[in-house]
Amino acid sequence: MWNDPTTLGLAIFGLLVAGVIKGATGLGYTSCALPFLAAAIGLKPAISLVLLPAIASNLLVVFFTPHRKEILFRFAPMYAATIPGILIGVYLLVWVDPRISTALLGVLIVVYSVLSIRSPSFSIPASLERPLQVPVGLLNGFFTGLTGSQVLPLVPYILALPLDPHRTTQAVNLTITIASLFMMVALQQSGVAPTDSLIASIAAIVPALLGIYLGTLCRSLIPAQHYRLYVQITLGFLGVVLIARQFI
Secondary structure: OOOOHHHHHHHHHHHHHHHHHHHHHOOOHHHHHHHHHHHHHOHHHHHHHHHHHHHHHHHHHHHHOOOHHHHHHHOHHHHHHHHHHHHHHHHHHHHOOHHHHHHHHHHHHHHHHHHHHHOOOOOOOHHHHOOOHHHHHHHHHHHHHHHOOOOOOHHHHHHOOOOOHHHHHHHHHHHHHHHHHHHHHHHHHHOOOOHHHHHHHHHHHHHHHHHHHHHHHHHOOOOHHHHHHHHHHHHHHHHHHHHHHHHO
């Protein structure tokens, strides 16, 4: 696959654009990259390709954001529950028709975009925070393994808790980092991500980080609230395209 100049060019372009969007808006790297890459090269190669760039970008946030140890222990049940969910999701990814998992990715992206645009204000009572961690982690791991998307139900759950911005960012990024590490192992063991895919993922870190750097420069030039809205609309449109392509 990576010997084809067209495929390689599309992949690099998708990685770079996703990095720019993440750097400018703070959106998750995987969420930004998968719609572009899945449409260009297919879902399974796209999931494999974004693994290491996503880990690298999120590790930067994890280590430069406070409350790391506190959040790790506070949400330990959710992190632990993510692992079996990933294993189940990857198992299905191997056997399910790629059109189904790609369409599901499109649905998740559309739902995430709509929720982000509407910004619904709801909260979870403190008494339900811990009981919900295992089902949220299990379901989030399942969607991660099957589609590569790591936003639902993780992001709505975390945003509904009474956390300050630093703890919110840390909770989300720790989840994504841990999930990505186990996802990489599961994909490699299942044969979805062979060695050449992991090598390509290492190389993909360069355009991803370059895009993030360029995105941070753009952040000061474009009103963040407008840019995030445009990006969410774009992601939602790409999600619809992904769904339509599987049935047309």
